[in-house]
Amino acid sequence: MSASIFRACRIGLALVAAAAAGGCGSLNSMSQRVVGSIAPYKVEVVQGNFVSREQVSALRPGMSRLQVRDVLGTPLVTSVFHADRWDYVFTIKRDGVQSQVRRLAVFFKGDVLDRFEGDEMPTEAEFVATLDNKRKGAKVPVLEATEEQLRKFPAAQPPAKAASAPAEAPASASYPPLEPVTR
Numbered sequence: 523m524s525a526s527i528f529r530a531c532r533i534g535l536a537l538v539a540a541a542a543a544g545g546c547g548s549l550n551s552m553s554q555r556v557v558g559s560i561a562p563y564k565v566e567v568v569q570g571n572f573v574s575r576e577q578v579s580a581l582r583p584g585m586s587r588l589q590v591r592d593v594l595g596t597p598l599v600t601s602v603f604h605a606d607r608w609d610y611v612f613t614i615k616r617d618g619v620q621s622q623v624r625r626l627a628v629f630f631k632g633d634v635l636d637r638f639e640g641d642e643m644p645t646e647a648e649f650v651a652t653l654d655n656k657r658k659g660a661k662v663p664v665l666e667a668t669e670e671q672l673r674k675f676p677a678a679q680p681p682a683k684a685a686s687a688p689a690e691a692p693a694s695a696s697y698p699p700l701e702p703v704t705r
Contacts, residue, residue: 564617570598571610573626575643581628585635590628597628606630610640622652 573594580593590608591597597608610626626640644652646665 566617567613567615569614570612571595572612572649573610573624573643574646574649576646578626578638578640578643581635581638583635583637587630587633587635590635594626594628606632606636 571594577593581590585593594610598611599609601607606629608628608630610628612624613621615621624641624643626638626643628638629636650665
């Protein structure tokens with residue numbers, strides 16, 4: 523009798539498994555709709571130096587390395603083996619938008635800019651317009667201050683001449699001893 527109970531349990535489990543498998547087909551289309559509408563958050567990945575067309579147009583052969591760094595910023599890639607080449611690489615990856623990759627290589631002879639070559643760079647306004655893909659037709663903000671806005675800030679004061687004698691600490695300041703007090 524125990525063999526017949528065991529056989530009945532196996533048949534019952536097989537029927538339950540078959541019913542469960544048949545029910546999955548009817549839920550499949552509904553589950554695909556639910557899962558398809560829920561998407562994970564994908565982070566925007568921005569790497570490198572953005573170089574605008576305005577910055578590239580400011581480069582002139584004969585500029586020093588310091589002047590190039592002032593215009594373009596610190597290069598993303600410098601190589602010990604190619605000391606006379608700086609590479610500026612910019613990538614941005616966003617969900618639903620084609621990835622952007624831009625490259626600019628700057629070549630030096632000694633410490634003087636010789637030439638530069640790379641991709642066609644967008645203007646600052648064009649780049650800002652491509653960043654906001656959620657709001658169509660949004661107004662691009664002004665990227666430069668007007669003369670009137672600059673007048674609101676105080677003029678830069680020339681640095682004060684250093685006094686010949688070192689300044690003394692104020693009498694109210696008290697500092698802890700440098701070495702621990704021994705008893």
